Amino acid sequence: MKKNSALWRRALFAGRGLWIAAREEASFRTELLAVVGGVILLYWTGASLLWWGVGILLMGAVLAAELLNSAVESLADLVSPEYHPLVARAKDCGAAAVLVLSFTAVLIAALLLWRYLHLGE
């Protein structure tokens, strides 16, 4: 496989990864929906530029973590389709990474909502 291909080619590969995740991973689709919800929340609460920055950063991080988790799962399935405790560990840790970031994003969203409802800003 040729290394260091042109930027447009690498972008094409990345786009293919996004398309595969959106088509085959239910969790990724759910997170895309959550991103739409997050953008609506930020818009509805009239969030400041800083809140938008934090929100966009977190939403991007959740999606990126899910994509990396999918990559780990695919490699694990290739290497060991049969049950193996190390595969269980790799997959569980990948899933945990997504969970931690998702939980953080939900907490930040709750904070934004609380601030809007109680402080009106």
Ligand SMILES: Nc1ncnc2c1ncn2[C@@H]1O[C@H](COP(=O)(O)OP(=O)(O)OP(=O)(O)O)[C@@H](O)[C@H]1O
């Ligand atoms: N080959 C394996 N060896 C050991 N444990 C496995 C193996 N495959 C799956 N598991 C266990 O089952 C859990 C679910 O794995 P699975 O591959 O179905 O991912 P998932 O969480 O359903 O994600 P997705 O639906 O996105 O593929 C893993 O977190 C792991 O604990």
